[in-house]
Amino acid sequence: MTSRAEILAAARRLIDEQGWEKLTIRQVAAELGIGATTLYHHVRNKEDLLLLLITEYANQIPHPELPEQPRDRIIVAMKAGHDAFAAWPWAAEVVIVDGFIGRLGDHALWLVEVVLAGAVDYGCTPAQSVYVFRSLWYYTVGEILVRARSKRDQAAIQGDFDFDARLSSFDPERLPVLAAIGAQWGPLAAEDNFLNGLTALVDGLLAQATATN
Amino acid sequence: MTSRAEILAAARRLIDEQGWEKLTIRQVAAELGIGATTLYHHVRNKEDLLLLLITEYANQIPHPELPEQPRDRIIVAMKAGHDAFAAWPWAAEVVIVDGFIGRLGDHALWLVEVVLAGAVDYGCTPAQSVYVFRSLWYYTVGEILVRARSKRDQAAIQGDFDFDARLSSFDPERLPVLAAIGAQWGPLAAEDNFLNGLTALVDGLLAQATATN
């Protein structure tokens, strides 16, 4: 007898090994030594399987200790969400590609709540705090997806933007700064500056919001 | 006799109609009234077809007039890149999903150059200007992907985060701000605040960079 938990565990194993795009229903079944069609007695379809996996994961995200200052609480909460996604970047890809977001459960939404409450405590209106959260969310999602991609394609593509391969072809007349940066791009793009950028964005957003009040 | 231009035009037509994920080599061939295998005489494979389409599109992105101030040049250049992607969001998805970025050609890279040069003119080191660009890029990519997704899934999912469907289930004890925002979330999430967030991020990044110099 097969259980849903066994199916999820097998799927997770395969995803960690080879990435979620390669995951196949038939493959999960083979991993469990059962017929492919048997899976459909425990899971509605492939999308449902991925959603179950993600909600399970989201419910395990640790809730961080919150600092005093509202501005710092926002940063800490967003960083916690980011780190959870970054540790399992395929979840972010699925959330984006299949629109799973928002079905995540109260546990994960608590991080959203902390960001919104921090903005309100800082002096934002509720509308402004939604704007603050969404802006931070865009930044976070973009960082995870771009980095996850460049990490996976490391063999095929050098650095985030494949600039390395084209450095010599930059026209110093038309693209002088790019040409000057040259081979430094690769190492610079590999640096993890998520927290710095997050801080800059939070400070920029809060300054903006309180200036217009 | 089939030409590569005809193939690209047909593919573009089909993508605009039904989205790039649904695009099929066999479908493009059918649209042109030729055998599916014929396509492989004009295009290496499906990935190559998509790449050709994107580079063609990227070379048509208009170069905006640049304002005087370095800070404003950064914003204008980034906004132009964003708007080009936003008008054809599937390009951003392909760039992310298939790691096409960096193969875009000098025309599109000019926008990157403007951002980097603006940061340097403002007083950033080259390394800092790369950091500034990457942070802005993450924000921009995230915005496009999240919005593109929520627009496509409008029928299935209300708003960016499917909160609407769950508003009544928010526990006011544990998620008070979310519960208070309630039904306002949908309209608020639908607002286009890309430029505001971009401005906040640029100002935050430039303040941060010059503070540490």
Place this chain on the structure above:
DNA sequence: ACCTGAACACCGTTCAAGT
């Protein structure tokens, strides 16, 4: 209830064979 193989309606891509 739980499981299964056969089958359906698809994919991208290759390749020998045609003009």
Place this chain on the structure above:
DNA sequence: ACCTGAACACCGTTCAAGT
């Protein structure tokens, strides 16, 4: 050169049939 149908190696999913 340019095009083709047949074929290969896959998919997710359904369904009647088994225990």
